[in-house]
Amino acid sequence: MGKKVGIEVSLAIAEAAKLANVDVVAAYPITPQTHIVERMAEIVANGELDAEYIPVESEHSAMSACLGSSGVGARTFTATAGQGLELMHEVLYVASAMRLPIVMVVANRALSSPLNVWGDQSDLMAVRDTGWIQMICENGQEAFDTTLLAFRIAEDHRVLLPVMVHCDGFYLTHVVEPIEFLSQEDVNRFLPPINYPLPLNPDKPLTMGAFAPSFIYTEAKKAQEVNIRNSKKVITELWSEFAKTFGRQYHAVEKYRTEGAKTLLMTLGSFGETAMTAVDKMRSEGQEVGLLKLRLWRPFPFEELREAVGNAELLIVVDRALSFGGPGGPAYSEVRSALYSEKTHPKIVGFVGGLGGRDLTVAEFEGMVKKGPGITNTGAENEFEMFGVRE
Amino acid sequence: MKKNENELTWKDLNTGCIVTEPGSSREYRTGDWRSQKPTYNFTKCIKCGVCQIYCPEGCIQQNADGNFEANMYWCKGCGICTKECPTGVISMINEEA
Numbered sequence: 444m445g446k447k448v449g450i451e452v453s454l455a456i457a458e459a460a461k462l463a464n465v466d467v468v469a470a471y472p473i474t475p476q477t478h479i480v481e482r483m484a485e486i487v488a489n490g491e492l493d494a495e496y497i498p499v500e501s502e503h504s505a506m507s508a509c510l511g512s513s514g515v516g517a518r519t520f521t522a523t524a525g526q527g528l529e530l531m532h533e534v535l536y537v538a539s540a541m542r543l544p545i546v547m548v549v550a551n552r553a554l555s556s557p558l559n560v561w562g563d564q565s566d567l568m569a570v571r572d573t574g575w576i577q578m579i580c581e582n583g584q585e586a587f588d589t590t591l592l593a594f595r596i597a598e599d600h601r602v603l604l605p606v607m608v609h610c611d612g613f614y615l616t617h618v619v620e621p622i623e624f625l626s627q628e629d630v631n632r633f634l635p636p637i638n639y640p641l642p643l644n645p646d647k648p649l650t651m652g653a654f655a656p657s658f659i660y661t662e663a664k665k666a667q668e669v670n671i672r673n674s675k676k677v678i679t680e681l682w683s684e685f686a687k688t689f690g691r692q693y694h695a696v697e698k699y700r701t702e703g704a705k706t707l708l709m710t711l712g713s714f715g716e717t718a719m720t721a722v723d724k725m726r727s728e729g730q731e732v733g734l735l736k737l738r739l740w741r742p743f744p745f746e747e748l749r750e751a752v753g754n755a756e757l758l759i760v761v762d763r764a765l766s767f768g769g770p771g772g773p774a775y776s777e778v779r780s781a782l783y784s785e786k787t788h789p790k791i792v793g794f795v796g797g798l799g800g801r802d803l804t805v806a807e808f809e810g811m812v813k814k815g816p817g818i819t820n821t822g823a824e825n826e827f828e829m830f831g832v833r834e
Numbered sequence: 835m836k837k838n839e840n841e842l843t844w845k846d847l848n849t850g851c852i853v854t855e856p857g858s859s860r861e862y863r864t865g866d867w868r869s870q871k872p873t874y875n876f877t878k879c880i881k882c883g884v885c886q887i888y889c890p891e892g893c894i895q896q897n898a899d900g901n902f903e904a905n906m907y908w909c910k911g912c913g914i915c916t917k918e919c920p921t922g923v924i925s926m927i928n929e930e931a
Contacts, residue, residue: 542850603849641852650853656862658839663851665844 447623452583453478453616455624456522456548456608459590461492462630463546466517466637469497469508474560475612476524476550483520502527506534506545513543513605514651516642518594521545524612525552528566532573538605539574540667541651544597544639545605547575548590550612551712553799561800562612564711567740568764568773574667576606576674577740581697581715583620586610588691591630596681598637602674609740611713613800625689633688675742695744696751697736700726704733706812707755707789711737711774714761714803721808732812737774745781752782758789759815761808761830763797771795771827792818793827807831839863864891868911870926876901878921885915885924 450458456479460468468487470480487496495512499505502523513519523531528549538545551567553559567577576596580586586608593606610616625633641649655663679695686692697715700722701707710718715736725732735751735758737744752758760779762772770776775793782788792815797803811830818828837846839861848854879901886894886902893908894915901923904915916924 540850541852641849641854648856650856650858651850653851653853653859654862655851659842659847662842662844663847666847666851669844 457482467512473527502530506531516639522548524550535573559799614713695739699734701733796830
């Protein structure tokens with residue numbers, strides 16, 4: 444076991460990338476991701492890590508440079524947030540379709556306008572369909588572990604897909620937490636050197652990202668869909684291997700005090716910890732309330748979700764993003780869709796809250812549990828509410 | 835490519851659609867973009883090769899008689915050769931439906 448160190452989570456993430464012995468970092472600083480890439484730049488500049496740090500002029504260029512470095516078979520790392528993630532949007536599709544195992548930490552942030560640099564998950568949801576694996580972290584230890592795991596998952600020859608590691612901006616990135624580090628020897632054992640099967644090489648020419656007319660484009664997309672769906676099995680397998688090696692087990696859907704729970708809250712990311720405190724309080728008062736925490740957003744864990752929901756009567760999904768004019772929060776919408784075909788399933792209601800850095804407190808999670816059943820019973824077309832909004 | 839382009843399934847594709855065979859874009863049949871095709875009156879041909887120089891597709895070669903003729907696998911039917919030919923050898927006619 445490694446030692447526990449009190450450290451800002453951003454710096455721990457940079458440490459994980461260093462332990463992963465990345466070859467190339469191409470990044471552009473943006474709040475609240477800045478500390479991650481600042482530390483990476485330092486690590487490379489002071490010779491702690493033999494890597495290329497490419498200080499690009501925009502996030503679009505950052506991801507484009509990552510395509511190139513990953514294409515030659517270099518282990519490639521970047522990080523961004525909010526507007527930066529949106530600026531690289533079109534290149535994200537290229538990375539996944541070309542099956543380049545880039546690892547990117549996203550310090551999740553609200554999107555303009557109005558300008559807001561604080562945490563929410565609008566950026567995470569906006570890149571939902573880009574074909575990347577998306578994993579969501581709840582605390583600093585998970586951020587460290589998941590960053591390391593992301594390289595192993597991305598580079599597995601059964602996967603070969605880019606991975607986003609989502610860490611709530613400020614709530615995770617800027618807090619100091621006790622984090623158990625892994626030794627370089629342990630990391631080397633768990634994460635072998637990258638071995639990309641078809642790298643760009645002048646002695647063995649090949650073409651990446653070639654033109655595909657209509658006669659083959661559909662087949663290319665089908666291959667991509669099958670690939671990311673099948674990656675879930677590998678992710679699960681590697682989580683188990685990580686648990687066997689380092690003692691921390693991760694699941695696509697984490698369950699907290701769900702035994703006999705009639706009402707389940709569901710969160711994504713750091714707010715799960717506040718929700719746990721709320722569940723503890725409500726349980727101590729005799730309420731049958733539990734919590735589900737969604738760790739894997741893409742590929743979506745349909746079976747794991749159905750199993751975790753069990754016999755609950757009410758499922759309250761808390762989103763920190765909004766699909767304007769749509770069915771409510773994206774997670775709420777997808778969870779409802781995933782459970783629709785089940786013979787029995789709980790009533791599902793959605794709350795949208797915690798936008799642009801507004802806290803969701805224990806009292807507010809309690810309020811959702813109190814208010815949830817009423818929303819279900821109204822029979823309204825939109826069974827979701829923006830929680831805590833001033834009317 | 836072993837299979838005809840319309841027989842390829844998603845399982846036949848390389849990881850990330852990577853193309854490992856150099857020059858394979860030659861196999862792309864641009865000829866099916868065509869709505870008109872060139873026809874030739876070679877008695878007027880002076881074998882100057884102007885049509886070959888102007889052809890944006892690079893699909894015009896000399897045939898066995900030394901006359902310049904487009905390869906229908908790639909000819910997109912743009913008609914530039916018709917405009918450029920100094921002796922009026924080429925005329926464009928509609929492709930049959």
